[in-house]
Amino acid sequence: MSSDDFITDAEIAGDESAYTLDRKSINAILASVEADDQVLLTELMEPLHAADIADMLEQFNSGDRARLIRLYDREFDGEILSELDESIREEVISVLRPQVLADAVREMESDDVVDLVEDLTEPQQEAILDALEDADRVAVEQALAYPIYSAGRLMQREVAxxxxxxxxxxxxxxxxxxxxxxxxxxxxxxxxxxxxxxxxxxxxxxxxxxxxxxxxxxxxxxxxxxxxxxxxxxxxxxxxxxxxxxxxxxxxxxxxxxxxxxxxxxxxxxxxxxxxxxxxAGVGEESSLSDRVIETTKRRFPWLFVNLATAILASLVIAQFEVALAQIVALAVLMPIVASMGGNAGTQSLTVAVRAIATKDLTGSNVWRVIRREVLVGLINGLVFALVMGIVGYIWFGSLVLGYVIAAAMVINLVVAGFAGTVIPVLLDRLGIDPALASGAFVTTVTDVVGFFAFLGLAAAILL
Structure with missing residues (x-):
């Protein structure tokens, strides 16, 4: 691993003093690990916040991470564990010596221990629970008895x-x-x-x-x-x-x-x-830069497969107009523009709708007003870009009728994009399906199919 790979937030901002974990510190820490110098490593790590140490461990590869932990384990505290990304917690815990792990866990608040334990394998859970005093263990086990992702898991038992x-x-x-x-x-x-x-x-x-x-x-x-x-x-x-x-x-x-x-x-x-x-984005809800290749591939594959299926559906629509495409080559040149504009407009409406659903701003009382707004925005944008593409189509291919066709298709697709980008997330939410997870594929399919059908259908009806 090369230390040159690390660029901190502070360097990007141009102010290293705002962020303790700067590039110089990382280089020095890596050098102390490679030299197996425990005294120097401890001295370099001492001023770092637990969150900075966790960030650094997440950036290192598995080998350097393990070597650093073994050198630093006597100073390893529970706050570092609570700050670590879930994707590497198990790995870090497996490297720590049992006594060091026990001491680190005893320093943590009960809610942090619950957060740490709930994502671990059963043997690791037992190792951590065994490290707790009886009263603390009972408190953690009682919290774990509540449903996952509930307030009972989130709370701390210590109360003033x-x-x-x-x-x-x-x-x-x-x-x-x-x-x-x-x-x-x-x-x-x-x-x-x-x-x-x-x-x-x-x-x-x-x-x-x-x-x-x-x-x-x-x-x-x-x-x-x-x-x-x-x-x-x-x-x-x-x-x-x-x-x-x-x-x-x-x-x-x-x-x-x-x-x-x-x-x-x-x-x-x-x-x-x-x-x-x-x-x-269709990359899974727990994606991390620390994930392995196989894990990342498995997580992304289903959504790429869904996108392939929707792309085939859009291609079937195109296949219905083979004659028009064979006779007018300009259609093949221009049709991706219509679909692309519709897809982008749909994604804009979709993003706004999903966020509004999550924050409870989009409800049954205002849903039709929001849909009407998105449709009108799509109509206005469609008219503006229709004018632009109508002129481009005429100048590019010397056909006024072709300009009319792509202009009309642009208006239709942007209006449909605004409608679908809002309605689809709302419908999925009503059906109990996470709109953030499934809306993108549906909206993209609708805008692709409508865009291709509107453009090629109008072209076939008017130009042939």
């Missing part, structure tokens, strides 16, 4: 809470004396005698208020409890929609079982956005 009848002074004294608080927290959760959360008090209000003030007088208006079985995508939406900082999680009986903080909710939101982008 207080009885609803306490005053500010009692709460502060309790927090100072407690040794079982989360490493970071933003609210004090108030609970009734049955452990039902009744409100949140921000630490800012708590510290500003006099000791005799009742906690109930300081509760936040934005308080809401989240069921442990709620989908994590819904949790992330609630945090984003209602500007939450943290929220208590409750079981089926409404009792407090954990808390979700904004950093975890925003991580889910980022993952949802990333999955939508990858699905729209």
């Amino acid at each position: 809470m207080a009885p609803e009848h306490w005053t500010v002074g009692e709460a502060i004294d309790h927090l100072r004396a407690s040794d079982n608080l989360p490493e970071q927290f933003y609210h004090l959760v108030l609970v009734d005698p049955r452990l039902h959360p009744v409100g949140n008090v921000t630490l800012g209000k708590l510290m500003r208020s006099r000791r005799e003030v009742p906690l109930l007088d300081l509760t936040e208006d934005t308080f809401r409890a989240i069921p442990a079985t709620q989908a994590e995508s819904e949790v992330a939406y609630a945090f984003n929609q209602y500007h939450l900082i943290s929220a208590p999680v409750v079981d089926e009986e409404g009792r407090l079982v954990g808390v979700i903080t904004i950093d975890d909710a925003m991580t889910v939101l980022d993952e949802e956005h990333e999955e939508d982008i990858l699905r729209l």
Whole structure:
């Protein structure tokens, strides 16, 4: 592996001081690994943030990654594991010595341990669970009992809470004396005698208020409890929609079982956005630069096969106009333009619609208004480009009628693209099919078939 392959974000931005992991640091770290110099490696890694170390491990090949971990393992902490891409976590864990892994896991919050364990093989899960203390192991196993991608998996079990009848002074004294608080927290959760959360008090209000003030007088208006079985995508939406900082999680009986903080909710939101982008491109929802060739090939093959099938369908439409194509060669030259413009317009509408569905901005109450808007946009763009292509067709081939044909086909296809790009994702969503995953193939097929049929059909009817 050559260190010259690495270009950091800071270098791209032209400001290496904004990013600890610069090219010079990577080169020095690689040199220390190659020299088997543990002292120098530890010195070079010491100023790096856990996220930077995780980034670097993801960039290295398997051999260099293993050598670095073995040299650095005494300093390896749990935060690095939580920052690692899921695609290489198992590999890193398999390289770490059992005692180092145990020490790293014990440093992690319960939600981070759950996130780490749920994607591992059963033997590796057992190795990590065995490293935990009994109380922590029980907490993690209880979280793993909740459905995957649910709030129960996302929450941390450590909660800063207080009885609803306490005053500010009692709460502060309790927090100072407690040794079982989360490493970071933003609210004090108030609970009734049955452990039902009744409100949140921000630490800012708590510290500003006099000791005799009742906690109930300081509760936040934005308080809401989240069921442990709620989908994590819904949790992330609630945090984003209602500007939450943290929220208590409750079981089926409404009792407090954990808390979700904004950093975890925003991580889910980022993952949802990333999955939508990858699905729209047809490369799978868990693609990574660290994936192996075979894994990447298997993930992309089905969607390439779908594209092949749709391309064959479009070719069958073209085959119906063999006579027209044989007599007028200009049709073969111009028809890809019509299909391409329709495909691009459809993708634009599709992307807007899929994102609006994901953010719940596109609903039954406004769907027809959005469809009408996209159709009108397609019509206006179609008319403009129809004029351009009509002139191009006339100048290029000296045929005014041919210019009319491609202009009309352009208008038809862009209108259909705007309609299909919005309607297809909505229909798929209503049918319970992920629109980000399946819309692209359908929209491309519609615009190709309509584009070829409109252009060649009009040409055959008018020019022959």
